[in-house]
Amino acid sequence: MKTVLRRTALRLAALAALALPFPAGAQEAPWPNRPITIMGGFPNGSGVDIYARKLAEPLSRVLGVPVVVDNRTGAGGNIASEYVARARPDGYTFLLGTAGTHAINATLYSSLPFDPLRDVTHIALLGDVPNVLLVSPQHSPNLRSCADLISAARARPGQLNYASTGNGASTHLAGVQFAMAAGIDVLHIPYRGQGPAMLSLLSGETAFFFNQSGPSIGPSRQGQVRALAVSTRQRLGALPDVPTVEEACGLQGFESTTWYGLLAPPHLPAPIQERMAREVARIITEPDFVAWLTENQGITPPADPGPAAFRQVHERDIARWADVVRRSGARVD
Known part of the structure; x- marks a missing residue:
């Protein structure tokens, strides 16, 4: 009798275990497993568009999924920037942002529908333009x-x-x-x-x-x-x-450059941020890519493309461009 009861209890326990939901992570295929989109805020043929398409090709090879470029223009790049700021942080939507979209616009526009610094995850600094x-x-x-x-x-x-x-x-x-x-x-x-x-x-x-x-x-x-x-x-x-x-x-010390950078929606999981940052850094520091940047685009590769260094540049440039915008008198309401 004890043996029968024990077998029954084990069967009931097994059935109960089968009825429990699997953890969400166990049901999902490893990232990435579907196409990735790099958003741009400027028209086809712009510097941002040229860079995004150049980056997408090798990135697609190393990640094993298609990487496509989608330009949503308007409002000085704010339309694409807002879209990415509100997108799901699942690793399938990124933005090729600029000092214009995420530093200059912070002062240029009287109000923005997103925070240029808080509503992003920094992936990689792509170069000085x-x-x-x-x-x-x-x-x-x-x-x-x-x-x-x-x-x-x-x-x-x-x-x-x-x-x-x-x-x-x-x-x-x-x-x-x-x-x-x-x-x-x-x-x-x-x-x-x-x-x-x-x-x-x-x-x-x-x-x-x-x-x-x-x-x-x-x-x-x-x-x-x-x-x-x-x-x-x-x-x-x-x-x-x-x-x-x-x-x-004869204008001593004159310099006016901006930057390109790869950004993601806020709260992107750290493993995805780290993988994407690592792959992008590897691509943009390859000799052929560096030659394309410097000889074909006139872009200076970053000394440190990593997320932490990128964030420091971003924070500094918000303050730096705020002074230029105020002195220019430019304003968009």
């Missing part, structure tokens, strides 16, 4: 140097205009910094993205344009635009014959 001072050789044949440009601006205060990719964008603020350093009065004309701004320069609507390095290098090499200076302290390997603003314009 300079601007290139461009003019049109067809429509401005007399502007052959930065000195020529400054002289023309001083001769016609408030009349010489320049393009940007939007009010408060890094391409706008580089122009503000340049005008303040040179003591000139120039007119800012904002456009909706890199394409329309470049077209305005090529058509003669605007006189100059501090465009980001990536979309500037090809047209410069092809002679469509004339590169007068770069906004870094050292010359770019991609444009070795183009002087710095300090060299060409």
Whole structure:
């Protein structure tokens, strides 16, 4: 009788165990097991788009799943930034953010639907992005140097205009910094993205344009635009014959660069953050990728791409750009 009762108890215990739910982690396949999306806040062909697509290909290989790029443009990159800030922190949605979207916009906009610092998980710093001072050789044949440009601006205060990719964008603020350093009065004309701004320069609507390095290098090499200076302290390997603003314009210490970085929604699980950060760091420090960054895009690879170093750069730049935005008077309500 005791044996029968014992067997019955064991059967009941086994049935009860089967009825218990499995832990959530036991039911899920290891990450990643489906396509990953890198969001961008700027149009196709922009510097952000170019970098995101370049990164997606090797990232897809090492992770074993498709990595796709989805650009949701508008509001200075805020639409894509808000989308990612509110996305599920499951490791399938990332953002290729910039100093513009997550540092400049913090002061430029009177209010944001997300917190640029708290509503993210830092993955990897992707590089420093300079601007290139461009003019049109067809429509401005007399502007052959930065000195020529400054002289023309001083001769016609408030009349010489320049393009940007939007009010408060890094391409706008580089122009503000340049005008303040040179003591000139120039007119800012904002456009909706890199394409329309470049077209305005090529058509003669605007006189100059501090465009980001990536979309500037090809047209410069092809002679469509004339590169007068770069906004870094050292010359770019991609444009070795183009002087710095300090060299060409005599503006001591001038520098205007931003950064690209890979971000995720807040509260991303640490194992996913660590794996993604490790894979991205490995990719962007490979010799071929470094050569692409420096020689094709004019981007300086980060000394430390890791999440902790990225967060420090991010925190510092919110304060740094706040001062530039306030001095520029730019504001979006």
